[in-house]
Amino acid sequence: MANAERPAARLRHVMVLLLVLPMLWAAYAYRLKVEIDAMEGHAQQRLALLSASLDAALLRFESLPVVLAQHPQLKSLLLEPVDGARIDRTNRLLESVNDRTGASVLYLIGPDGNTLAASNWRRPESFVGENYAFRPYFQQAIDGGVGQFFAVGATTRVPGFFIAHPVRDGGRVLGVIVVKIELDPIENTWADGGESVLVVDRHGVVALSSVAAWRFSALAPLEERSREILAQTRQYYTAALAPLPLEWLDERRLGLSGREFLAVARPLPWADWEMLMLNDTAPARGAAWSTVVAVGLVLSVLLVAALYLKLRARRLRERLAEQGVLERTVAERTADLADSNARLTREIAERVGAEQKLRGAQRALIEADRLAALGQMAAGVAHELNQPLAALRTFAGNGLVLLERNRTEALRENLQQMIGLVERMARLTSQLKVFASRRQSAGGQASAWAATQVVAGWLAERLERAGIVLAFLGEDCAFPLQPQALEQVLSNLVGNAADALEGRADGRIQVRTASRDGRVWLAVEDNGPGIDPAVRDRILQPFFSTKPLGHGLGLGLPIVSDLVGGSGGRLEVDAGEGGGTVVRMSWEAAMPQREEVDDE
Structure with a gap:
């Protein structure tokens, strides 16, 4: 009898093993895919940020x-x-x-x-x-x-x-x-972040990299035509352009220097480049093996529990062979346990489904919010540019008629109107460019009085036509911004104040400066109608404007906030004591150090 049971026991062991191994492999493959997908999504986000920073570094000097x-x-x-x-x-x-x-x-x-x-x-x-x-x-x-x-x-x-x-x-x-x-600072930033980033040109040569040893290497052996072009332009001077010891394992993974990486790419069409980020897959595989261990432990516990229940059931059957009442009791309790287990399984499945639906709804909400912001920006820009474009077309047609009739004076006025419309479009696009580039504002020292005189010259005709008085009060303090940045700040604030004073006979704008409590202060005040408290918390948001559609993109105050914050300052918007609006800015009075410029 014992000898007959041994082959059956071995067969059961083999069947259990054949069931357990696919489960462990499925758990490993699923967890590895989840980790790789998450790693790829994070890498795509990082590449978007890194490519944007590279764009900003180059666009800063484009003009x-x-x-x-x-x-x-x-x-x-x-x-x-x-x-x-x-x-x-x-x-x-x-x-x-x-x-x-x-x-x-x-x-x-x-x-x-x-x-x-x-x-x-x-x-x-x-x-x-x-x-x-x-x-x-x-x-x-x-x-x-x-x-x-x-x-x-x-x-x-x-x-x-x-x-x-x-x-x-x-x-x-x-x-x-x-x-x-020079792009060395950007490469150093990538290296300090601990990320493996490469920028590859159209020949497959690594032009930029966070790993110095990879720079000016090739992803694959170069074709003879590529070598001729690179030699003719001396693009990489005398670099050997040797291929990196990498091997593509599939569409997303490659082996390099004995390690496996997930390669995520993002094109940079303006420079005919491609940016790649290499992420070591070792953490993902470690997480997958941890899942295998956890599943194995769970299966082991279940197996031990099953063996224990089986042994106990055998003993109960032996003990209750002559006790039918007790057998029925055991059967009823076993049925209750099965029902409870089924209910628990259904509840777990329902909760898992609810959690997946919640995550899907969150992703949809984030995407909808992003699309709404893009739609708001596109509508504002389209309206702001379509209006002057239509006017330009009308004025151009009038100009042809006036030219045929030899009415030079009227033609001169017509051309002046067209110049004004072009300047308006230039201001709109320059605001978008300043907002998008997040240009550096700190690292300089600017005079408030000199910047006010420059802005007064820019807006002189507009202020005179509206009967607005612009006054400078206080001492001539130095502020830790570039002169162009301070002029941009005052231009936006004085322009907004002039818009608020439109149609007011006694319009007055004051630029005040002071130095106290270890800080330098700059304020722009007007005696206009002020800002509604209900929208005061939103006026620093990009593309939000209290003006009617067609009178601005809502980027003036966000640009001011970026320039002031980027130079270490603080900004607040409040109501004036006698009405109107006051915008206050302050910085620490310490003098900024002059930054040295690296030579080529």
Whole structure:
């Protein structure tokens, strides 16, 4: 009898093992997929933030060569490139602009590719006299376009992003003005964050990376055509461009340096780049194995419990063989236990389903809120631009009629109206650009009185037409902002105050300064109708405005809040003692330290 039971016991053990192993493997695979998916979602979010920061670093200097190309000093030197006095003045001009903007290097190139002037003309590695005709950014700009190119500096061997713009004299291109932007601070930030980030160009070469050893390597062996192009442009100078020892395991995973990574990519079309983030899958596999251990422990407990119940049932059957009443009692209790277990299983399933529905509703709510914000912004921008565009079309038609009738005075007024509409559209788009770029406002020192005089000059015609008096009261304090940032703050606040005083005969705007309690204070007050307390907590939100649709995007106060907060200041909006509105800002009185500019 005992010998006959042993094969049956072995068969049961094998069947249990065949049931348990698939369960453990399913638990491992499911948990690994959940962890990998979560890791991929987090990586996508991080890539969106990192690409946005890279965009902001480059867009900060995008318009600098465009503006400098209009400077008469550059055209003068390009027309007479051998004049030593003009070369000296242009060197000093570029040096001054470079110091104020924080760019790496600014330099002017003649039509033959020789550098005529540069902001680093005092340094041993000066660009003056170097020829960059082989660079694609020069070739694109000399042909009349805008050149953009990432490369290792041919003179300094320091990599950077180059933006070039043609300098014109009428329809003729005289030369090229170039700004170089070094991206080492961004790479250092990635490295400090402990993330494995790569930016790969169209040839598959790693241009930027948080891991220094990966920089200027290739994801795969380079084709001969790619090597010829890179050698011709000297994009990476003498780097070997050796392929990294990586192996793709599937569409999402790769092996590198003995480790497995999840690779998540995001295209950067403006530079023909692709940003990749590599996440070590070891934590995900560790979590999956932890799940296997937990499931194994649960199954072990259930198995022990099952064996215990089986043994107990056997003993009960032996004891109650002659006691039918007790057998019925045991059967009833066993049935109750089964019912309770079924009810508990149903409750667990219902709670799991409710939790999944709740998570889905939360995701839908977040997506709806995001779409609502985008819709609000798109509607405001479309309305603000469509109105002046329609007016421009009407004025253009009127201009043709006036030109045919030779009514020059009326045509002049018509053109002035069109200029005003273009300036209005420029203000709207500049507000969007300032809000999107989150440009740095700290690191300088600005005079409140000087900034007020600049803003008064900008708004003089508008204030005079509305009969509004703008006054400066208090001492001339220095505030820890860049001069352009302080002018932007005062321009937005004085402009908002002028809007509030529209149609008021005794309009008055006061700019007050004070220094007390270890802080410097700046306030802009008006005697307008004030702000409704019900909306006062929302006026710093982007795209919220109390003005009628068509009178602004609602970005003025959010821009002021960003500039003040970015420089370490505090901002509050309150009602004035005699009515109207007062916007107060304050900073610590400590003098800011001057930031040094890295050379190429």
